[in-house]
Amino acid sequence: MAQEDGELDSLVRKRIRALRVAQGWSLEELAARANVSQSTLSRIENGQRRLALDQLVTLARALDTSLDQLVETASDDVVSSPMIDATHSLMRWPIKADPGMTVVRQRMTDPPPDSPSRMRAHPGREWLVVLSGTAVLLLGNRRLRIETNQAAEFPTMLPHAIGAEGGPCEILGIFDRDARRGHQRGESARGTGGDDRPS
Numbered sequence: 001m002a003q004e005d006g007e008l009d010s011l012v013r014k015r016i017r018a019l020r021v022a023q024g025w026s027l028e029e030l031a032a033r034a035n036v037s038q039s040t041l042s043r044i045e046n047g048q049r050r051l052a053l054d055q056l057v058t059l060a061r062a063l064d065t066s067l068d069q070l071v072e073t074a075s076d077d078v079v080s081s082p083m084i085d086a087t088h089s090l091m092r093w094p095i096k097a098d099p100g101m102t103v104v105r106q107r108m109t110d111p112p113p114d115s116p117s118r119m120r121a122h123p124g125r126e127w128l129v130v131l132s133g134t135a136v137l138l139l140g141n142r143r144l145r146i147e148t149n150q151a152a153e154f155p156t157m158l159p160h161a162i163g164a165e166g167g168p169c170e171i172l173g174i175f176d177r178d179a180r181r182g183h184q185r186g187e188s189a190r191g192t193g194g195d196d197r198p199s
Contacts, residue, residue: 125155
């Protein structure tokens, strides 16, 4: 237990320094914002002064973060493997910090559907970026071309569908809980044929 406490102590000190440096602040600037002396802050960062809860709260506020985030332990499961859905040519990764969010990577070869009846609407929001090729997003009455490295974000209550244009394209999408559920219901209803895409 003492070793774990020591590791957390060291992690918090490194995090304070890293957050300060990321803001471009000197020791003097952060000390002024946190209303502590520069020497006290230096000793906190260097492990020469005991970490006190009231100082951590003050430092977290000055660094524009929360105490929880400042003392959060390192996660052992940093790297994750995708869940592969070969039927729909896609990979999914849940976002551990927000279980409602999912990241999806998909290769598309078919153009978007030509019938408005095949467009879907459901609660939620989606964000996607085209990794390669050109995608076409049908969104309500609009037809939008999304080139490589361009992104789109939209509320999924608008009827929508996506497909490839001029050859295969690959997208990376982020779906909130409602959007993910809407797609899972749509895929279940369609089975394995038809427009089985995440958007």
